[in-house]
Amino acid sequence: MRIGIGCDHNAVELKNEIKTFIKSLGHDVTEYGEIGASCGEVDYPGVAFEVGEAVQTGEVERGILLCGTGLGMAIAAGKVPGIRAVTCHDTYSAERAQKSNNAQIITLGAKVIGVELAKQVVEKYLESSFPGGNSARKVQQIIDKEKEYLGQ
Template sequence: MKIALGSDHGGYKLKEVIKKYLEEKQIAYEDFGTHSTESVDYPEFGMKVAEAVTAGNYEKGIICCGTGIGISISANKVPGVRCAVVSDTFSAQMSREHNNANILSLGERVVGQGLALKIVEVWLSTEFAGGRHEKRVNKILDIEKKYRK
């Protein structure tokens, strides 16, 4: 598994904690930035990770900003992305199991580092259940197709 990582300045510190976790678990990743707490615009980094995931170069992505919301909205604009903002382990599990989320978004100002790492662990280890959920994910894809130009 290879993970695409990204954050803005508000999620930079949490992204760095997640990088250490991935290294300890020997999970490959690439950091698409930002690389400091200097103010930047989150849409740029949400898009970079989203495009890397949808291109098939990375199985999943993890993005962070202050709340996880802005960067997730940006990522979700890229067709093929199912990015979930998560702040608890149950939602992490369900976003993978039922929604086949391919990008996880976390808010550094919302979720503590310990909980964030538990969320990442659950999210990365949960498989998509398929079955009745496959039909629903396909309906999401149909919505994307309807609005693509």
């Protein structure tokens, strides 16, 4: 699977750990945003928009976004039309993000979750798939309302 990953300045170390871990699971990883010694503070919305748009266009299949709490990234990525982004800090939520909500992006908070648990959360999310069924009707209601708000 092609995975997009991005972070702000609060989550660089966790992002690097997760990137390496995702690769070890056999997935391709594309990084978004500019994080480096010369960058200083990085505002999370721009990174979230980049990953959301990469998922929206099919450049990547899923996204992982990291910031201090994961909350701002989820809000920002969810503003990209068609994107469902959720914050996950446990494996059950990560599994349900995909199985119940067909979320294309999960977000994690580097100040909230440790590295090993973050790896478990990411692994559970990536190994889960959307089965459709009863949840498909609910996800479709979200999609339909979004289209209504966008005037489509």
